[in-house]
Amino acid sequence: MPDAPLDLSIRPLSGPEELNLFLELPYVLDHELADDLATGRRRPEWMWVALRGDRVVARIAWWSRDGEAPLLLDFFDLDDTLPLAEREEAGLRLVETATAAVVPAGAPRPEYGRYVPADWREDPAVREAVEARVRVMERTGARLLVERLRLEWRAGTPVPADSGRLRFRPADGREDLLALMTPVMEGTLDAHGQQDLASGLSPREAAEKHYDEELAGYSTPREWWRVAELPDGEPVGFVVPARNSYNPIVAYIGVLPAHRGHGYIDDILAEGTRVLAVQEDVARIRASTDLGNVPMAKAFARLGYINFERSFDMVWDD
Template identity: 80%
Template structure:
């Protein structure tokens, strides 16, 4: 007779010294946890475990960029040697218990983001691991918002020289950029932008939200940000090269609706890549784009960016 499983213990970490316990399961962020805890991007009370005796069977953690409130559930791991339905039940109990303790009642639940292998659908083992987590999230009421390509330019990859058909200037200030972000938001292929518009935000409000919640937090020079113009001064679009807490990135690219269809996306991406590649010790530049944004994905491919991974975001309505 198979013995009954031990009672499940669900709790947060008591202090950073318990990180070794948390890392009994693994994920691509493991090497970042020490620095994230030191910097305040994570807190022990936002890092939860589900234990059977001394064995870690599930874990989760939230992340932030402001140190005050959890903004993203970006770690959710299950012991994949545990069979279903026990594996899923442990994960669901952990998710519901930790969320009730960490997210204030009535507050929106931070979305769930997960990095997955680029070929996760073709690899049966990887697919089961990914889908096990999706099943738990769906049982908690979440839905899939978007799957994204994660892309990487690597040092040594040629970058086209400026062909001269556009003029690039630094972004002057917040309003200078928002004046272009607003029309770009109309008809956007970005799932998060579409969700903001569907929620009732105007294009201007959605642009302000994107600026204030993401772009404003980059500490790298605003002088890197570029607006592209035609020789006669008419704006074409913009590119935001930056560095987040982990890598140089292409944070945002936009082409104005009346300038689309001329291949300007390649000029913007090349300019952003040149800005970052010119900095000291840059070995890679990261970027991402929605799976459904085919024009953007093709531009990254033309510029030599490699699709090394995918990600998905799930949300609670």
């Protein structure tokens, strides 16, 4: 660390008119910021900068679905031309100052999510930049929960026809889907699900939390959601195609424990992909899965989804 603290001015944006100031540092989600501000998913008071003179040396921002409360910390950038110790000091001071102002006292700190190149470990400069941000967050008490693969199906990629092994019907409301999500939570390979179970939630409670905090927020038709059954009507699994604020997505997919090991995941993922790619004629579909969930990653790869990016999810336990 430098012998003397950096001379920094740390403050939120005064309004949307200062967006260009925030854009002085780059990130892959920059193109979403103007619309997020216009629709209320972001507020200027949730977007902070650390200035050294008139130069932005670090920035941070939170996101929300409805603008009521920050749900996710998804922007944290440093000026990577600065010496490593200086950029980390600037970042640490910014995180601590902005968090104290944005996150209500006593409230849990929103998860930090960061997108990184799929090959980020192979480029020394990119790796240093990623690891610097992780170190700053760790110094504030965060820990890495999971690294995830970000996946994309693109128009022109073949979509397999229905194999006929399963039949599909629309999910019949919240309870219908929760009855299937609950057993899927048992023995889940998903790090967020594992964290919920480790916190003391039952599989049913963890399923309800996931439904209410994520799935219930999608405005796209529930008729897109599919339950997979054997010809005799026994449920095998489900898939939730949807559209979030930015992209068509495969939001959630699962195979019931009793039916794993038979390759049904391919049939179910293909159905979810058909809903969006064929029925809705979208140009691309986004999805993600934990790096450690190898069976799910292989299923996406077999269907032609490419790993175009990765992401880090970091959490605070206090």
